[in-house]
Amino acid sequence: MAEEEQCVFCHIASGKIPAKKVYEDDKVAAVLDINPATPGHILLVPKQHASIMPQMSEEVVAHIGMIAKQLSHALIRALKIDGTSIFAANGVAAGQRAPHFLLHVIPRSQNDGVGLQPSQIKLDEKTMRDVFNKLNAATAKQFGIEPKPRPPEKPAEKKAPEQKAPEEKAEQTPEEPASKLDEITSFLMGGK
């Protein structure tokens, strides 16, 4: 496919573009990032082109995760460090820069300046419940199971708001069916 012919990371994974490969198998290549966050920063590059994780097969997703765990351990032994970050960004909004899915394994040390510590916020009960209801239903759909909505913390209090929840849902359903995944992917591919 045209987009794959132009994808630098497809060429890196296949070996057409030389890179410092520290591991390779039939599904994935692991190379050193030439612009690392810290020395020893590894990029796990799936050989089959995918822009974001949801485009990858379950088998490859599991495989790449297990390889990341093992490479993390290899980094800890090789570089005598005490931590790693295993990180992926799906979509430009998440900070993704390459048009090819990458799983980063980053050696860490105290005060290394790598910003992979998400801030924390307090959510009010209603926001928590709304987001839970939406995400719980969508997750159940992904797994092909029945959603089992669980009230967040205090089930007793919720008689009144309970009535509202289905209404809101009904309002929102019409805008939801269109998946944004294709849009996100095409933005990544067409971007630069």
Added chain:
Amino acid sequence: MSECTFCDLVQKKANALFEDEKIFAMLSPEPAVPGHAIIMPKQHAPIIEAVPDFVVGDLFKVANKIGVAIFESLGAQGTNVLIQNGQSAGQRHNHAMLHVIPRFENDNLQIGWAPKPAAEEELASLENKIKDETGSVGMFEREKPKPIETQKPQEVKDDYRLHALRRIP
């Protein structure tokens, strides 16, 4: 209650999004944004190294599905997948977990790093050092098949508790 807050959360099943024998997924009690999910092994493990390979594979599979659910149900424009492995990586709890964080344009989350170009010689020496330790990468620990129960539990014949029970009706 156990000594691990997250083992307790698994027990309580609060805000559970998914669970099976090995995995438990829920909304994070310490979210960066609404919809921030965490996926954990049910079996307590302080760091990801202590989680068997096949369970790590499952963590990622579940994370991927929840990621799709985040895109579709919350209108997220992106997701971050993150494992903080060790204190220096920002791990705050004594239970290994994988984060899936919904992302939106201008959400003001500071997640990332400033890349620094590396010199060729430095990369070459790192490559050699790391390769020395990657010999066993790709050999996975598989789940052991469950033993098939062929023997029935032995019948207890002369237990005083049975006598007592038989007398009840």
